[in-house]
Amino acid sequence: MNWIFHDSHNLYYRNPFGALECDSIVTLRIKITCSDNIEEVKVRLCNENVEGKSNEEVHMNLIHDEDNIKIFEIKVKMINKIHLLWYYFIVKINGKIYYYGNNIQGLGGVGHIYDHTPLSYQITVHKKNNNTPNWFKHSIIYQIFVDRFYNGNEKDIVLKPKRDMIIRSNWSDTPSYIKDDKGRVIYFDYFGGNLLGIIKKLSYLKELGINLIYLNPIFEAASNHKYDTGDYKKIDSMFGDEDIFRKLCDEAKKLGMSIILDGVFSHTGSDSIYFNKEKKYDTIGAYQSKDSKYYSWYKFKEYPYNYECWWGVETLPNVNELDESFQDFIINSKDSILKKWMSIGIHGWRLDVADELPKEFIQNFKKEMKNIKDDSILIGEVWEDASNKISYGELREYLLGYELDSVMNYPFRKIILDFMLGEINALDVHKNFMKLYESYPLHHFYSMMNLIGSHDVPRILTLLGDSPEEHSLSEKEKREIRLSDDKKRLALSRLKLLTIIQMTFPGVPSIYYGDEVGVEGYSDPLNRRTYPWEHENKEILKWYKKLAHIRNKYSIMRTGRWISIYPEENVYGYIRMIENSKDVFGEDSQDNLAVILINRSENSDIDLTINVNELVGWNVEKLHDLIEEETVDLKDGTLHLKLNKLQGVILMKNV
Template identity: 50%
Template sequence: MNFYAFHNSQEEAFRAPFGAVEEGAEVALSIITEGCQTVFLELVHFTGYSERIMMTKADYKELADDSRTINLGNDRELCLWRTEVVLQDTGIAHYYFVIEDNKRILYYGNNNEKLGGEGTLTEEKPIPFQITVYRPFDIPAWYREGIIYQIFVDRFFNGNEDGRIDNPKKNSFLYGTWEDEPMYIKNSKEEVVRWDFFGGNLKGVIKKLPYLKELGVTCIYLNPIFEAASNHKYDAADYKKIDPMFGDDDIFKELCTKAGDLGMKIVLDGVFSHTGADSIYFNRYGNYNSLGAYQSEDSPYYSWYQFRKHPDEYKCWWGFKNHPDVNELNNDYMNFIIKDKDSVVSKWMSLGASGWRLDVADELPDEFIKALRKKVKALNKEGVLIGEVWEDASNKVAYDVKREYFFGEELDSVTNYPFKDALLGFLRGDISSEYMRRKLMSLYENYPKEVFYSTMNLIGTHDTERVLTLLEERNHEKGKELLKMAIAFQMTFPGVPLIYYGDEAGMRGGRDPKNRATYPWGKEDQEMLHYYRKLTGLRKELDILKKGSLTFIDTEEDVVAFCREYQGEKLITAINRSGEARRLVINTDSPYPELRDLVSGEELYIDFTGSLLIERYGIKIIKVN
């Protein structure tokens, strides 16, 4: 197509302000085209209402000092078009440009990857750019500026002095030693017939609080701890009771109190989209002294569930009969979980929990999440609500419903799996540094800034293979070196770093259940543990890593680098996956004598392998490979 047009949604020369905006904000939009035709902005609001706005011509040379990505030194006749729009309604607003050129109509919209930034010129209606519009809300600083540690309780530590396993379950399998490799005992239908346990408990978490403090942890996220038949507890049997293998109310309260004394908060896993079939509420197997929904339509819990034909045909989570779905908007269920004075949420927060991570948030209606947030904040204005979402959560569509997670009335944070996929994809050699940067910049553009700085930045969880195992698949000898790069990136990037228990000890493991092995107490990889402590210490020490702005630095394919800046201070992180020396080139006007020896003209040249931090307020260069 012999025609030129350009817009970059991530440059303030073309869209100001950058990224998501508060409701009522004015946004200035610009585009450059070849020749001076008529250009319109097509703006589509969250409700679906669309309006076409004629843009005003300006002098394109006004962009000369503002744009990084457009080359204005060409022979084309270029025109700059501008307009301002006021975005009153919360939600996702979309836009693209309509260009009338000598009786033909062209369109300029988002790129095919929907990642924002530089767009694409087409002859058909394009993929639109996105602007997230939200109501302002505060996220507690203790969470936003913290470090999270995730614990799968059965596999972390047994706090009993004699090593006994508390209250073993009927027909369960107990491992002979703590070092055994986990396995499932299944029938021909791949159904678990005996759940396996190692004996970790809440007493064990309490005993290891000093270890977590030394690691730099400020928030402990516990996988589900309520009574359930399984070892993972995502099949709740009683929401108001700690599983007897883990402890009881008093032990949980003690954990919250002692963690608080050490500056740590406790976040619980809320599994509210389904219960267990083996539960007080459903009671399919008759193991509880209650009238369950499976047993009778007269059950007080019958209306919670969605039976097609009672009792054996019912809606269940992803087809698993052991996980019957609930109707979250059922009044009785809403009252039980959220609204009652003695609701599930009220009970555990009154005992010391500081927030919730919502399992499969996509399965929970927006109305349910809004009510839950309102309750959490009423109980504790410093409480947090985190959603498990595996994609870009700003524009998530689940079950044909456009979700409202970030509009100001629902989530404080989400699980940042796109961060994990981009970082590990780069380190494994699956994607280039440019594509990694584009993936992360898309999140920066789409998420409210408060949320972007509060995302749960994970590199491994109970649902993924161990990060070291993933990095060793392509090159076993480089695995630990690549993991160090991942840690350096994670601990210096905006967001809240999450450490999955044992990753800091160098644990390996494939898919479930191998990724849920026991913590190797006394057999940790001390080199890796030292490295984690070094980086968590740096993050806790420097406000720039918690509050600083983000700017990516142009690099070659094997290197990713970004700069954080806060109150006149700067810190640069660079990682080099190649295993060979690569050059990092940084424009600098540094007055520091320690840096002048490395500067040639206006640029800093550093050849390095592995990871590199350049702290420009001290100044010191930290090679962390």
């Protein structure tokens, strides 16, 4: 099967590894084991970007010919333009054409022989000197859905209740939506969480190990989730006001924490100062008159009743992000929304539905944001591989240097969740992670927002407890179902393994509020239950604190080199290392080495033998288990280890 062979993960066959800068050179090699006459070997190159594609077939040179093993080579220079380079090989033997390209899964590494045009290998070609803020790589994010985190008012008084809403009198009630017969929400429920509550819990977040807080939308809006912005210039009165938000930024900064906001710029609310369909505002909105200064922001099909809206939700009219007055309002003007909130003290933004924002808008937003604060961070909501995402027929350039610093790493979540639930094995985990590692520019790979929970997916504990499939349950059943004691123990054991990976993997861990204390729930609104103050699961909270402490203490877990290993189908792991006193980015650091392993099996202890010296080229005699706090001896550089069922280890050389 491998008589034609190329491995994009092996430096002999592709050097350098992974994403490349514009104008750089890559060496490609292919090995052919064959006694027949090889008439021709070519590589087909396709430079793809948003302006178009260019294809060429280039002859490869024979550099080795011995014992029927022939090696062909070519050096390819990247064009001086951000793009994706796709390649595959064409081999002609005795008049027959063979193709060699990416494997059927498209994961890179060892490829496949085809008798037709194959899947191509990808090389991501990014901006020269492309980087991301270093401070962000050393962060741990905590995501807060404000209404459900904590009410900081005395006697739990709810700030300035609005019409058409339900105030929950019991903090532990189950959230729900009141809908009409067409499925439209007519009443939102509120629990009273606010910005003052976050200020009062900053010490809790500090103790947890957090240094970056990501807030779901906080601007004035009719709903509890606030993704239907009513006024970008105002904090929602139920959360507080501008003064209290400024205080939050100041108090967080004193504790070494930064704040980032959710920027919802692909649409507004219909009940907004800009659209004003419900006539709640004194201004003339786009819905009321074509003479409105906001009219050009929106896309009317038949004025005023038929307008373009987000995924058909009529309360979320889409905006034209390329409209000059809209971009001035959000980005460019002296008192723009971007500048207003950056000046108050935030350290960046998360862009909602980045796929639906034009590249020009994101580029302009990032450029102006960096002009204001050059080390600010821009994160995009992207659910797929962000290196080759096609949205609305256009290849996106999220990670090529001019747009995003990071994306929400949903592929990371899917990979480790699928592994834990038995959908894939350790080799599959390795291949899928290597695909991201190979495709993402290095700075971005180490800046991914590595989440296992968010406001858009079911609670991680519910999924890890083998709960019934959500689609099989009625609304009533979904609200009432809770994990049994046995299933909760299983879920907690699995969660501990997932968090070992999350806290030691390249990228930035993100904790969705309440996951660290065992909150359960299916999809929205059940994944937005309140934080259970005074009813926390202390076992998992202690675990989170321990792992966050390990990550924060040892820079190797943040910017050390990463080597993926898969010693057994139920055991996945990797090595983190810093050598020659420099981390991956050339920053000064202490030489160190760590081995991380998890055994997902519920039933079997597994004996492992791993030659660590061979993998890292070091002489390693002892490793210290940071979880059990005991020493593990290596024999001739080989690790002999028994991993109990559902056990994970973090073994470090220098402690």
